[in-house]
Amino acid sequence: MSSHAQLRPPGRLTVVEPGMLSLVQDRGRPGYAHLGVGRAGAADLAAMVLANRVLGNDESAPVVEVTNGGLAFTCDVPSFVAVTGAPLPVKVGARRRWTHEVLSVAAGEVVALGMPHHGLRSYVAVRGGICVPPVLGSCSTDRLSGLGPERLRAGATLGIGPGRGRLPVADLVVAPPPPDPAEDVRLPVRLGPRADWFEPEALRTLLKTRFEVTPDSDRVGVRLAGPALPRRILSELTSEGVVEGSLQAPPGGRLTLFGPDHPVTGGYPVIAVVRERAMPVVAQLRPGQGVRFVRG
Template sequence: MTGRSRVTVVEPGLLALVQDLGRTGYAHLGVGRSGAADPVAMRLANRMLGNDESAPVVEVTNGGLVLTVDGPCLIAVTGAPLSVTVGARRRWTHEVIAVGAGEQVALGTPRQGLRSFLAVRGGFDVPPVLGSCSTDLLSGIGPAPLTAGTVLDVGLATDPRPTTDLVVAPPPPMPDEDVRLPVRIGPRDDWFEPEALRMLFRSRFEVTPDSDRIGVRLDGPSMPRRIRSELTSEGVVEGSLQAPPGGRLTVFGPDHPVTGGYPVIAVVRARALPMVAQLRPGQGVRFHRG
């Protein structure tokens, strides 16, 4: 990228958001971190282009994004694998793609996984809010979700071009079958009957269609409570497995509230959160100690 270009959204698909690595240090004000749901995929897209790993990208849910560029640029799409059509050319995720001035870029539908990340060399030049360009859907902080006609400026690339070994990167595994998620027990496992943990580890749960960046909601058995009084709201983190009385388990995502009033029976390990971001409605989930 040698000069400033602009990207215009033609179709946003189901949901397209500007994301970076999120905002930290504001939980005491009720503002969560937010940031890319799959930061591993986001970092990879930026590295492939020679950007800083934290440069803003577009997070696309279930494909469908269509955009045009008014100047030549390099892009990379990572995360959930899908087709990338540039003009009349068919390309794929996890490769560096040259886009000519005036060409249209269209993302297909993922074969596996849910979220893909489109980066441009130089990053998207978006004004930060509280130190981050991320869109937080719960708080409404950050850029608005992309709509048809949204224009994004492309920043000037200052880092060296990527080395050849990063021009193509292997896509990560995105299983269609049940996903096994490692968890750490607690902090409120003592609020549940002893059989609750046995149920948690022996049961199959299913991702529901109303899942979003705030939380992945799961159909499955309810965790029997030992303490039935109300819990004073307390801090929660991404990956918290919250169990409301008589309700569905929810795995908190990047836009989760900073406090919660229902007990957390376990927390998904940080290393597995990128997989949580890629869970599709109807997909099975099982938990294990890890």
């Protein structure tokens, strides 16, 4: 049994305010697509890994993914906490702190996250990791399949695992900032696997047009407002496997960029796939933000 799934964790984290959406996430559960189960996991894996590194946790230790801030919690034992991802103000008791630093938290002291200035998702790690029962080898919440822990609500408690080794010597960690919402984000893509289902003008439109993130975006997919991409082949596509980063183009509908909770199969052609290295940027896109696709 892993260190973050012990039956009697030495501490407990209690949610005071859950914010808009707070979920337990880790690296996800790859390898189950044949069973109809997607990977899920942290939308911004880089931020999740960094939060754990700051505290000396295993990089895969579960954390809390917080969408648009607002989470408040206490720990019933003295704890070290790190918040990464979208930068936002943090209060520890009466003390004003910030993201990307080691926070020393006394037992019963309230840690409260404000709203992010840039980006969308922040990650809260506690030294020792969050302890919840794994499902198919992962503690991640999958919003599409319903696997994993429920979304956090006020009064919910999570176990805190034991810390291993020494706390790393790092007061402040420098991390790349999330994209500025006032600027268009450029996402590298590779065309296909169904680019040949579209007219040549559709490919030119994809690579030369500004799309905009819509408010109905979520962990399943980022919905993008923009021009329709005309198809050359109009027949229906037999459902086939899709991956995170796929750009699915329904006829006359909004282009959808699949996120970590995407379905494992899709019935609309995928015109291109966003490169894996850019997915942490996708995780931080906010409604109204502009997106441009480039080959790369």
